[in-house]
Amino acid sequence: MKSLKFYPILIPLILSKRKTVTWRLFDDKNLKEGDIVNFINTKTLGKFAKAELTNIKIKKFKELTEDDWNGHEKYNSNKTMYKKYTEYYKKPINGETELKIISFRLITS
Numbered sequence: 001m002k003s004l005k006f007y008p009i010l011i012p013l014i015l016s017k018r019k020t021v022t023w024r025l026f027d028d029k030n031l032k033e034g035d036i037v038n039f040i041n042t043k044t045l046g047k048f049a050k051a052e053l054t055n056i057k058i059k060k061f062k063e064l065t066e067d068d069w070n071g072h073e074k075y076n077s078n079k080t081m082y083k084k085y086t087e088y089y090k091k092p093i094n095g096e097t098e099l100k101i102i103s104f105r106l107i108t109s
Helices: 008-017 078-089
Strands: 002-006 021-024 035-042 045-062 098-107
Touching: 002 008, 002 021, 008 035, 008 045
Parallel strands: 002 035
Antiparallel strands: 021 098, 035 045, 045 098
């Protein structure tokens, strides 16, 4: 079964269903709509939920619309956002970088 890792700070947002979207770059898992995935805590590597991927869109960061932010945590600025994703992925991220916007529905927690 496929899995997605999340930093511990995001887990309460996911479990409370305030976070229903994740953005992923450089998808090496070939994530698709309808996939059932385990959600993993990056710190403990333990599973904290299972979810169904309900919608996937591919865009560049510079093409994001207000609608793409629904269900996702916000950043103070694009500069802050690019810095955070550069830290996550250990690669330079900018407006030209492609991302997958993945909506999900919790099945278990």
